[in-house]
Amino acid sequence: MNQSTRFEAGRFHAGRFSGNIAETDQAPFSVSISGLTINPTHGTTAEIGVHLVASAHSFPNGAPATIAWQWRNDEGDIPGATEATFVPSAQADLDNIYPVAFPSDGYPSWAGAAHTVRYAPPTLGASLDDVNLMADSGDIEIAIDGGFAGDNLSYSLASELSGLQINANTGLVTIATNGDAQSGSATVSATNSGGTATQDFALAISDEPFIVKINGLQNGTAVVGSSLAAEVVWFVPQGEIDRIRWRSNGKVIPGEWDPSYTVDPTMAGTVLSCTVTSVNNGANTSEAYPVS
Structure with missing residues (x-):
């Protein structure tokens, strides 16, 4: 391979076409990309909407006077992508993109590594x-x-x-x-x-319009002095509550008509439950729990 052929090969991406020049030869300079994203699943990616900036450096004979750029994908040149800065769009999703530097002063063209364009993960x-x-x-x-x-x-x-x-x-x-x-x-x-x-x-x-759950239990037990709360779980669109009655051994506890109930010491040794009556969907009673 003569020198001119090597330089022409440099117009293709090294990682996908076996090098800008022969694989045994040393790169004439380096091309890197800043702005890449570390994707937790896929590793280093070019994220849609995130600015990328290509740079060329490590020139053996001093920096060239000018550097032209062209971003490419697997199909060739990306139209309009002729600056060092490039922002992948949604249309580039899953494309492999890379920048190619075209320095002046006798240096060959050289491509940076390719990276897959992806959306930010959900x-x-x-x-x-x-x-x-x-x-x-x-x-x-x-x-x-x-x-x-x-x-x-x-x-x-x-x-x-x-x-x-x-x-x-x-x-x-x-x-x-x-x-x-x-x-x-x-x-x-x-x-x-x-x-x-x-x-x-x-x-x-x-099969029921709603059920009644009791929150605040400790290992399935209503502990004296603890605060319990009746919760209505609706299986139809939520209806209106008419009344709430706490019960001991199945009998209504006088005056305990609120959703919350602090377990009275006199309830020790009984079982507690709560009955909720709705306006349009009937009534239901929770499971009964022992008081200790």
């Missing part, structure tokens, strides 16, 4: 709410895209439960409540070229 947004649904209430649509932040996201869902589907473009989850619908959990993933973020949500399906 991040988690708001926590996904648990989903409570009434059995045989049809197909229910749940929007979960607020649980993720990022560009150009596609969505997927993993679950052992039947009757769950997700729209890959919008993140809208459809849940079938008819037939053999089950309670359980599901994992939603948001993915782009930069990586994947995942969140879980719990799904509960009930």
Whole structure:
């Protein structure tokens, strides 16, 4: 290979075409890129929207008077990308790009290393709410895209439960409540070229419009002096509460009509429960818990 052929080969990318000059020869100077991003999944990348700056240095015979630049991808020159600075656009997603320096003063052209263009990886947004649904209430649509932040996201869902589907473009989850619908959990993933973020949500399906839970228990026991709180978990659109009654051994405790209840010492040895009556969806009573 003669010298002119070597220099012409320098117009191609070293990492993809076996070198600007023969692999056994030393590079005439160095081309580096600042502004690259360390992607947690893919390593060093050129991130969409982040400024890159190419520079040429380590010239053996002194710096040239001028350096022209051309950024390229696997298909050749990127139109208009003729400055040292380059900002990858969304259209360059997953392209391999690299800068080529064209110095004056007799130096050959030389390319920097190629880097894949990627979006910034998705991040988690708001926590996904648990989903409570009434059995045989049809197909229910749940929007979960607020649980993720990022560009150009596609969505997927993993679950052992039947009757769950997700729209890959919008993140809208459809849940079938008819037939053999089950309670359980599901994992939603948001993915782009930069990586994947995942969140879980719990799904509960009930034959009742709502259930009553008691919070503040200690190992399933209502401890004397502790503060308990009745929570209504709706499986239909949230209704209106008419009244709340705390019970000891099934009998109403006089005056205890608030959602919260501090366990009285006189309740020791009994079992506590709470009954909630709704305006339009009937009444339900929590499980009963021993007092100690």
